[in-house]
Amino acid sequence: MPGQRVEPVAVVAEPARVGVREVERASRRDGAVCRVDPGRFACRALAAELADEWVLYCRARALRGPDRAARAVRSFAAFADAWLAERGIDPQLVRLTGGPTDLTEIVYEWEHELRRVHPYPSKRGYELASNLLALIEQRSVREGDLPPRLAARAQAAPLFGKPAEGPPLEEFSQAERVALRDAARHDIRALEGRLAAGRDLLETGCDPRCGGWESVANLVWAVHQGLLDTTVLRAHLPTSPGHWPTEIRQIAGDAGATWAPQALLAGLAAMVFPRELDLQPFRVLLLLAMDECTPEELLDLAVDDVEFTDGGVRLAQTKRRAGRIRRRLHSGSAAADDGDGSTFDGEGRWDVPGLLRRMFAVTSPVRHAYPDVANWLWVAVEPSGAGRARVRGRRAEFVLSGRRLTDWITRQRRPNGRPLEITAPHDARRLRKTAKIGRVVALGGTVADLAGDDHHVEVFRRHYAHGTTAHVLAGRAVTAAQQRVFASLTRPVFTDEEAVADLTEPEVSAALGMDVDTAEAMRDGQLDMGLVNCRDPYASPHTPTGSVCHVAPAMCMLCRNAVVFPSHLPRLVLLAEHIERMRNRLTPPQWQALWGRQAAALAQLFDECAASMPDARRAAQQGRARLDLPLGMRTEYDR
Numbered sequence: 001m002p003g004q005r006v007e008p009v010a011v012v013a014e015p016a017r018v019g020v021r022e023v024e025r026a027s028r029r030d031g032a033v034c035r036v037d038p039g040r041f042a043c044r045a046l047a048a049e050l051a052d053e054w055v056l057y058c059r060a061r062a063l064r065g066p067d068r069a070a071r072a073v074r075s076f077a078a079f080a081d082a083w084l085a086e087r088g089i090d091p092q093l094v095r096l097t098g099g100p101t102d103l104t105e106i107v108y109e110w111e112h113e114l115r116r117v118h119p120y121p122s123k124r125g126y127e128l129a130s131n132l133l134a135l136i137e138q139r140s141v142r143e144g145d146l147p148p149r150l151a152a153r154a155q156a157a158p159l160f161g162k163p164a165e166g167p168p169l170e171e172f173s174q175a176e177r178v179a180l181r182d183a184a185r186h187d188i189r190a191l192e193g194r195l196a197a198g199r200d201l202l203e204t205g206c207d208p209r210c211g212g213w214e215s216v217a218n219l220v221w222a223v224h225q226g227l228l229d230t231t232v233l234r235a236h237l238p239t240s241p242g243h244w245p246t247e248i249r250q251i252a253g254d255a256g257a258t259w260a261p262q263a264l265l266a267g268l269a270a271m272v273f274p275r276e277l278d279l280q281p282f283r284v285l286l287l288l289a290m291d292e293c294t295p296e297e298l299l300d301l302a303v304d305d306v307e308f309t310d311g312g313v314r315l316a317q318t319k320r321r322a323g324r325i326r327r328r329l330h331s332g333s334a335a336a337d338d339g340d341g342s343t344f345d346g347e348g349r350w351d352v353p354g355l356l357r358r359m360f361a362v363t364s365p366v367r368h369a370y371p372d373v374a375n376w377l378w379v380a381v382e383p384s385g386a387g388r389a390r391v392r393g394r395r396a397e398f399v400l401s402g403r404r405l406t407d408w409i410t411r412q413r414r415p416n417g418r419p420l421e422i423t424a425p426h427d428a429r430r431l432r433k434t435a436k437i438g439r440v441v442a443l444g445g446t447v448a449d450l451a452g453d454d455h456h457v458e459v460f461r462r463h464y465a466h467g468t469t470a471h472v473l474a475g476r477a478v479t480a481a482q483q484r485v486f487a488s489l490t491r492p493v494f495t496d497e498e499a500v501a502d503l504t505e506p507e508v509s510a511a512l513g514m515d516v517d518t519a520e521a522m523r524d525g526q527l528d529m530g531l532v533n534c535r536d537p538y539a540s541p542h543t544p545t546g547s548v549c550h551v552a553p554a555m556c557m558l559c560r561n562a563v564v565f566p567s568h569l570p571r572l573v574l575l576a577e578h579i580e581r582m583r584n585r586l587t588p589p590q591w592q593a594l595w596g597r598q599a600a601a602l603a604q605l606f607d608e609c610a611a612s613m614p615d616a617r618r619a620a621q622q623g624r625a626r627l628d629l630p631l632g633m634r635t636e637y638d639r
């Protein structure tokens with residue numbers, strides 16, 4: 001829990017002391033501890049020294065998860081036992097400070113064994129080796145009594161490097177998201193209906209010791225009161241399930257005689273309490289609805305962390321790895337109801353406040369019947385025990401087989417009976433990623449805006465911005481921007497001699513996108529920009545609207561306002577020659593960036609008016625045309 005102290009239960013004494021070392025885990029289970037028992041190993045003294053270092057290491061670093069370092073101690077001690085036994089060395093004499101053998105050699109051999117047992121791409125070998133070396137280095141720095149070779153080995157890195165991170169998880173597709181949402185809603189309705197039927201039975205039932213053991217209502221009453229276990233069922237029901245009443249046998253399903261009592265116990269409990277798997281639909285819908293809440297934060301919610309308000313629900317979300325608590329207000333969006341049942345006060349049935357209210361209603365019987373879990377939101381009732389099994393309330397963790405997200409998904413069926421097709425892996429983190437990508441789609445903006453205050457920008461960039469949906473949307477945005485640019489860079493219009501002669505005719509000027517007055521001004525040379533004509537110098541696609549174009553004639557061949565007369569072709573021939581000279585003076589990337597598009601536009605124009613080009617080239621060669629490029633254009637583009 002937040003603020004939990006990480007401290008050993010046992011007091012660290014002299015290195016030779018042999019006893020169980022314990023470190024409390026900062027886990028979802030109150031009082032959970034991690035243990036290292038040096039007495040299990042032949043090299044007890046060595047294991048005890050390492051275990052003491054492990055306790056100090058966890059305390060100094062306030063580790064929330066001490067298990068990795070504990071596994072390293074156990075793994076190395078077990079390997080040292082076998083290694084010393086093969087060589088006939090007394091394990092009792094081996095210490096970190098010295099002994100009958102060089103401990104550094106054992107460390108090297110152990111690392112090679114880890115590489116063999118945990119081949120690439122497993123990270124387990126690297127984690128074990130790095131944790132053990134950290135413990136030995138801590139002892140070396142603190143006491144300074146280790147052999148020089150062992151101290152040097154502890155300061156070095158493991159023999160093999162840390163494997164590279166695998167490909168990041170992808171979000172669920174839109175079709176998968178909708179399928180998961182619909183399946184979760186269906187299961188929540190079914191759960192609420194099942195529990196409502198169980199409550200009806202509970203009201204009609206009584207103590208089976210008085211009312212009989214062959215009534216489902218009485219058995220439901222007994223399991224609700226905590227009176228049932230498999231021993232009681234075996235004592236009061238026939239040995240063979242075939243002799244049970246039909247309605248009781250239906251609850252147990254097809255289980256054989258050995259497992260029928262346990263199946264019956266689980267089925268009876270499921271009629272009045274939710275099972276852990278029954279809470280998966282709530283988890284799916286809440287993660288899809290809350291892009292700023294991680295699966296761990298959602299699972300760690302306590303009853304006191306949830307505060308319903310007039311505007312929605314406020315959650316106190318604890319992020320363990322970041323060591324911080326954030327309070328979020330989730331407002332109701334008045335989600336459309338599907339018409340079944342009543343809505344919850346103040347909110348819709350499928351938004352975050354509505355889902356949490358429904359979940360409180362579903363899990364409330366568990367908190368009332370089992371006070372030890374009364375403080376937690378995610379609680380369920382499951383059978384426990386092998387011989388004399390009974391049901392008990394517990395916190396949902398969704399990690400045991402049969403209760404994970406993948407188990408819930410594989411049980412889902414479409415209306416036609418076919419299984420739900422959801423891409424693997426079935427990881428709850430993909431639900432959060434799907435919600436985050438939905439935020440990207442809805443909001444857009446910079447990476448810093450999209451990361452929000454629940455991520456650093458680099459975390460968002462590495463784990464969320466790579467998503468397929470984000471890439472597709474980014475590609476569409478780039479394509480749309482390019483199309484807008486290309487639309488503004490349409491080719492100039494070429495008019496032949498006949499069109500120039502009739503330029504002031506209304507039909508001709510309208511076809512060229514001009515009025516008659518503009519056509520007259522163009523015919524008289526008033527709109528000559530030094531290279532070609534311009535229909536409107538104040539409406540250039542390259543400058544702000546209302547400002548005179550300042551990029552002519554450099555960009556005229558890429559402007560939609562340009563109108564080319566046959567008399568302009570000799571100038572364009574000179575421009576083409578100037579561009580070719582620039583090809584010899586500039587590097588290919590520079591030339592392509594500065595002149596490539598103009599050269600392509602000129603080549604296309606020359607192809608279209610090929611009949612006029614011989615005369616134009618002859619006029620250019622004879623000096624009858626002159627190309628006047630601005631000095632700024634020459635100096636800027638020739639550099």
